[in-house]
Amino acid sequence: MEPVACSRRLDANPSCEVHLLQTASTLIPGDTVWRRCEAARVAVLNDAAAYFAALRETLLEAQDVVYIIGWDIHSKTPLVGASGRADDGLPEQLGPFLRALVRRRPALRINILVWDFVSFYASEREWNSAAKFTADTDDRVRFHLDATLPFGSAQHQKIVCVDGSLAFVGGLDLTVRRWDTSDHRADNAMRCDPQRKRYPPFHDVQCLVDGDVAERLFELAEERWRAAGQQADERRVLKSARWPTNVPVETEHLPVGIARTDVVSPAGSTIREVERSFIAGIRSATNFVYIENQFTSATRMARELAEQMRRVPSLRALIVAPKLHSSWLESQAMQNGRGAFMDCFGETGVADRIRFVYPVSRSGNKEAAVMVHSKLMVVDDRILRIGSANLNNRSMGADSECDLIFEAATEEHRDVITSVRRRLIGHFCGLDEHAITQNEHRLFALLDEVSKARGPQTLRKVESSVLTSTLATLVQPVADPELPLHLERAASRMWSTKTLIGIASIAVALFGLAMAWSYTSLSDFADAGHLSTLLSAYSQSIWGPPLAVAAFVVGGLVVFPVLVLIAATAAALGPWLGFVTAMAGVLVSALILFAIGRVLGRERLQRLLGRRAARIQERVVGKGVVAVVVIRMLPVAPFSVVNVVAGASTLPLRDFILGTLLGSTPGILAMAVLGSQIAELARNASWSNMLLLALAFLGWLALCAGAQFVTTWLAGRR
Structure with a gap:
């Protein structure tokens, strides 16, 4: 489905109103996306247990080259599914697993590229990660810290490419304190870090794709590897990698665009496909926008959504976010931004048609807020977006990001996108997809009823709050910049x-x-x-x-x-x-x-x-x-x-x-x-x-x- 005339470049006149028709595509190569291609098969992996199990099975079949691109990585990440155990004879932890894998497959090479983090994160990162991944691998596991981005920018993409034929993209890094199952039990004893410390329920979404889009993602991973000063491996011509047997295919032949944020030169020119594709998707919305995101501080996106809701009286929105940010520093940096984001809807007069909520899980007398780390958006029944980009300023112009934007081309595609949205909402409320479908016309009322019932899972309203401390005022523009900090x-x-x-x-x-x-x-x-x-x-x-x-x-x-x-x-x-x-x-x-x-x-x-x-x-x-x-x-x-x-x-x-x-x-x-x-x-x-x-x-x-x-x-x- 090709873009029609009304889908012109969004940066040609940022102040103009672009109303995309239902028949128009938001995937415009060179503008809203880097590449427009097709996913032969697609699966949405809800939470880390599902992702880690699928990735483990895929890696066991890898033959040639694997790229792991991330913000963080940890050798003790439990690469296991919902059972918390692996039965394939290899170690359960990521580092030992990869080392054992290349010993089993002498032709396999694994390249790991993660951000060379600033010292703020030193206490959260693994010491001497490189040696723990590469020891005794004869240089067939290569580990590199990406320090090429300008000061104030981070390598934030989360991509795994296997043999150029299968790829995983989303919000999940292969690191500790991420593993959880989709029931998000408040008392899950398996949810603990290498120091045996418990951590709260954790939610994220990853997707698995193959076909042309997997090939393009492999090209992107190779580009990042070379940009970091590393030499890319030559690839052999192989048959397509085997789809994991335990991962159901959601749909086939789904159009998809790859959107990036990336700083490409010291002078500061930035690829802003993520930002433009967000705007295009929001401006095309007519019925319902569903968002899951860790950070919501990009007020331009809030104003775009609020204005679209003002133009389209039938449009509603549900935004699922964390109750609190995961660290004191993130609270200082992002809380005021979230308050400003939420205030945009009251100023436009559409606050009654949008809900900001956070998930809660309860086991007996124990209650825990679920940490929402996902970066997902569903627009009506036409657009499904999964990737690494937060709805904050830095994801729009300072960090490196990668999102996949799926766009329905058939009624079957529409049904799948709608089903994904309903399943995600339902899993936060302890309801099945059918219950959400039956009550979708009165969704906000249903959420209120579930919250009052005090069941094992629910969604509660996020309250807007602003930090007045001098420190918060100083930290926010540095921690959430719209552009790299060019000194x-x-x-x-x-x-x-x-x-x-x-x-x-x-x-x-x-x-x-x-x-x-x-x-x-x-x-x-x-x-x-x-x-x-x-x-x-x-x-x-x-x-x-x-x-x-x-x-x-x-x-x-x-x-x-x-x-x-x-x-x-x-x-x-x-x-x-x-x-x-x-x-x-x-x-x-x-x-x-x-x-x-x-x-x-x-x-x-x-x-x-x-x-x-x-x-x-x-x-x-x-x-x-x-x-x-x-x-x-x-x-x-x-x-x-x-x-x-x-x-x-x-x-x-x-x-x-x-x-x-x-x-x-x-x-x-x-x-x-x-x-x-x-x-x-x-x-x-x-x-x-x-x-x-x-x-x-x-x-x-x-x-x-x-x-x-x-x-x-x-x-x-x-």
Whole structure:
């Protein structure tokens, strides 16, 4: 079905109203989609248990090349179905399973590409994932972190392609805390992470396709692999991969478009097919729009839907979202955006025809909100959309995304799309498809009745709420940007009076603190001997080391001389306990200040420092561990300032920690070993004590030079 004249490019005149006829296609290559093709067969996989079981069976039959493209991955992901067990003789966990698979099939190659995440997510990611996937595979499992996207952007596509003939696309990553069955029981004991910690019910949707669309998705995966600097494998000519036996085919020969968001050049030109296809689908709606989405903060999409509802009085909408966001950071970043999204419908006067709801599961007296992670939209009985794109700003223009948009060409296709929508709504309410069909004309009333009945599953209204904290105001534009955070452009902006006052205030405050510790009555406290005496009172107590670490944290916040703290700790607690305690204090203080820098944000820092500092910082950050080691060994800037600036840069957390350890160890070790002499010099200066101090200083320099040589050599080899 070809697009008719009214389906012109949506970006030709964004303000124009495009009313797509029921006979028009929204799949316009080069505009709303990258490719328009056909899915020979389609299956909708509701929740991770169904997806993981289908993927496992498919991978067992893989012969040539597999691409796994994702936002995250974890070697301990349980790649199992609803039973929670595998009966094929291979390991159940993803990493060991893939390694065993390539040993079983010597011709098989598996390429894994996931986002090289920012340090905000470090605590949630697996340490040293690459080795856990690639060990003992003779380079037939290749693992690469994609760091090619601009700062502020993420690799967010979730695609698995098998032999170029089968492909999975949707919202699910092959990582932990995703597995769940479609009943979303509140007390499912199998829903736990590798640390055996329980996590709430989790909902997502993936689709399985074959035919021409699978071939095009394989091309897309190869493009991403090459764009990340990797060499693509040559493919053999194979028969089509076998469709998993336990996956029912929903329909056949269904037209489908592949829509992307992608940043394709450093200058910032962006492929925005996802955004345009969302708009086209919404503008074609006449009866019912059903949406499941983790994030709803793209107010342009809300305004488009609200305006279409105003134009078409019969149009209703149901949006299923999480009750709360899964982390504190996501709440700070996205909650205000969701409130603004919801407010658009009240402002347009159509709030009575749209429902925002979240699913709840109950087992006995235990109740749990279901985490909605899916990215799905159904428009009337004509369009089914499944992919990775959230309804937030970053999915429209900052991240890499991939959605499949299925469009009905026959009455059978329409029936299938309608059935998918009814099944999804029903599974949240504990109702079958027939019950939803019988009550679809009064769906909102039915949802109210199910909620009041307090059954095992229900949908409840999401309440609009806004965070008024300063932090939420600062985090939201950085966490949910409409475009990548181009630092050069941000740094080139004119300095405002407010910015100049801010810079002057910070500089004066830091300078004043530094001077105060040296030339005011505060200097009495900035004395190694004085501090050593205070800490010595607790030297035989279990509270001695914690108090010393706390002193490092407080000292870092007030720009207290860190060398004084190290010397005092070593003198009070002895050489070895003093060394361990001082190192712990330095690391804890550094990490807290690093986190403060992360909260302030790199873009804000560059705006303050200007274009030249942006370039300098890029060069320094690029050297990673070496840069941190050098600046730790040559304290040209206060300890506290270095930590904050490092946090505000793109320096990876692992490089910061390793560089701090390597750069600080020689000095702390020298002071710990000679701590008593340093403290004695502070109390009673003498030529002998001064000589010992001079020797300690020379020893420190020698250790620094040796560590710097080794670090530079290792970095060069890497």
